[in-house]
Amino acid sequence: MKHAKKLLCLALALVMSLSLVACSSSSDGKADNSNAGAGIDHDREVVYGSASLITNFNVKYVTSQNDLQALDQVYDALVRKINGKFCGQLADSWEISEDGLTYTFHINPNAKFSDGTDITAEDVEFSYEFVRDQCDGWSWLYKTLDDVEAVDEKTAVFHFSAADASRLATMTSIQYGSVRSKAAMEKYGDDYGKTAESVVSSGPYVITEWKENEYVKFEARDDYYGKKPDLTHIKYVPISDVNAAVVALQTGELDLYFNPLSGVALDTVKAADNIAISEGLTCRNESIYMNCESDIFSDVRMRRAVAYAINKEEALEVCGSGQGQVVIYPCDLGEQVTGNPDFVPSHTYEYNVEKARALVEECGNMGRTVTIKSYNTEPYQTLSVWLQGTLSAIGLDAKVDTMERSAFSDQLLNGEVEICPFSWSDVSFDFGAAVGIYMDSNCIGNSGNYGRYNNPKADELIALGNGASDVEARKGYYRELMEIYMEDVPSVAMYAVINAIAHSNQLVMEDANRYEMARVHWAE
Template structure:
């Protein structure tokens, strides 16, 4: 998915991210989730990621007949779009994927996570790092031939400040000067937005924010098309345009057939030139049958969770190019720090030592995953596990820490303190959660009663919001920026669902956001990760891999961990 759901970038980690709600199977690099992305460069010196593998197509004559018959159409899978094809307004993550070919941003990220210009030809940042000047491409046009202008950028940012706007993008994070006053009806325009000329716009903010560039440089909406009926405080008129998108992306929306597919045609007016492949189809698929659909030629590209059977099956397809690589997310277990039994950090340390996380990862991923050690993916430029406590499974250490914290073995072998037994209620929406039998046995051995509760997603969300839980199984969506995975742990963050509080962490979170210096940010996040392992807010579980399969006749498709297949769309061609 492109930018997440309610309140966007800041809340992708937290309630919205849970259980891969925003996953988008075949469209991104992981094969089962895509959201907006961030980062700068992988720190190869400290990455300890699982081995990457690739298998090349060896016999294109083995291509399925359906694939061979496609001479000017590329087909990828999508799971369940809802039909709201307008950036900033959809609530279904699959709609985010569907808008990607239609709408281009000012700024996007390359395969290493570094910002690159798209509709913006370039940008400048002031010395105090609070004012951005975007220089738009002179040849940037919408699919109807009209030019992309600075007025369109100003309109888009103004729309996001409208009091009636309640979509996923929390524009307040960018802190544009005068934005709050406009939203509250105290000003008729936003002071910090200045259109310098048709191709240049200056945006002044009130504080330094390392993520501001991507927030300000998002997808651009045509003022002439989407703003012609705009009235302050009234946005319902846009609903009529949800199914009639107009953008400046590489493809033009053609038709949506609910339950079947979304069709696009190449944009003659795309600034890089008309895409090489005339037709694009996002075919609505069932994950359970997507492998079969790729094998029979119904799909040119598909992504899958990696396991021996799937990878082996894909490798056996002589017509497929296959990539097996780490994914830009991780899985964890929330620990409710507001519960009296979890307030002591030594108890939380014991809970880490006392759980055989390696066994959980082995059972679940069968060699295609690894135990997570810091709250960011190994593909991120911020990943650094040097000096970080690894918490390898050690029941003896767990027992000593629990004894030290005052939790003594009581009746029935369950630890007690002040007359209260140490019990853990574990919420999960996965009936086959590998952690259940393993954690139950591990914790029983050290005197903790582990009680799993399988629930549905909505019930889980409700309990997390109310902090009515002990443990809860969650997973991040695709990570935008290293700050996204830690911001929710700030003491004053309303999305702090684990109830964690650590003044040093609060300070490091703010410092990490408060500079655009990538090297300085690396240092700050490394220090933050070390602090987390001394005072763990939750239990990190896994990093995982995925498998991506590409039809051998497709050229120019290079999926990555930040843009999925989005950045490749203009370059895709079919071997003749």
């Protein structure tokens, strides 16, 4: 089922000093800009869109990837991961102690906020301790962070109580790794991020205008310490209707749509002369989550029944229009994911309706009502209807209840969802950071462990895998972890999504999986 692959995984050295390197970028996509033509107006406003508009630039209140598509324009992190390599952003260089407990970052001496003040180690200290202490959804990521010490204005030292090889990967996320102005956040308090005036930028753009529910306008900063973006003026708009987005792309009203397209929508934009498509395989795994605390799915036999009932290839074609890669377990993407054990577990679930029905009957659940809950947007509307048919085929009376995003998120995190199609996305391509949270009991009620799975052995293996410095040792722990995953089935990972991002052929995307408009360029 699997073929041999070379072991080319990135290892984090225990003692290292990394200088800021020119992390060259090249487009992962397949965009064809051959018809871009001459005479592009480089000073024009570039309009990009997504399913919803951000309501708050305070990371504490970030609720979706759509929010990140705005945050990524105004905040920088200490480090980012580009083309599989860790690259300094605000940090010129960094060192990690031999025991993996101390991280020292040296901040770019020219880095300033948009208000003209220097970005200092105190801002770094404030930003990370803010996530640890005040961001309930993400505080678990820094549960082992003792403190951040501002040694001098441009040197920040992180002290941890436990080593974690996936830590640097975690810090690359703007959501929980960005650096924000301590002075501004203390000045505005809980009002920080609610208005354009309150947001102080550490990134390449600054907010110039924000009209609630309509748009946010950004302008490239002249005083930015890094390379100035190609696109000087950008505007972020909400377009929840995919069909409307396709029309806007065709007419040129929209230059880029961050929501991945599939099916008829993708076919339509591919046929347009003025639109290019950039693609990239992601660590976003579309999965079926079952609440391990619920009455029906607390029985592992029922979770296995669902696993046997899932035709992953069909799910990919029907719900994802073939835009993805079928996986056995989460982030089963070979050498692309650091620490991936890349193996076939001893227990797998080939599509078998008869086995699934037998397990449902054995549990005495034939004809039992099960409610599938999900977002009322794609791909989850289609996935929910498809899952309804799948569960009906094994003898369950499946109902579908789709709802607005925030209502669904509240019910999911509160344990009020029996079963749902959903995904967890990770940009780090590190197995510990991307997959551990599927099974970490610390994440129950937070993002990631949507199945509310609790197993002390799994927690132990996650800690051991994240704490090991040797990549082969990490793979060993994660291999054992995935054996447990396949045995206990807290979720069924179906396929990893290939992002297909449609944009004007006047633009070139460096990476279809990233949201920084600073990494989008003019085609000429």
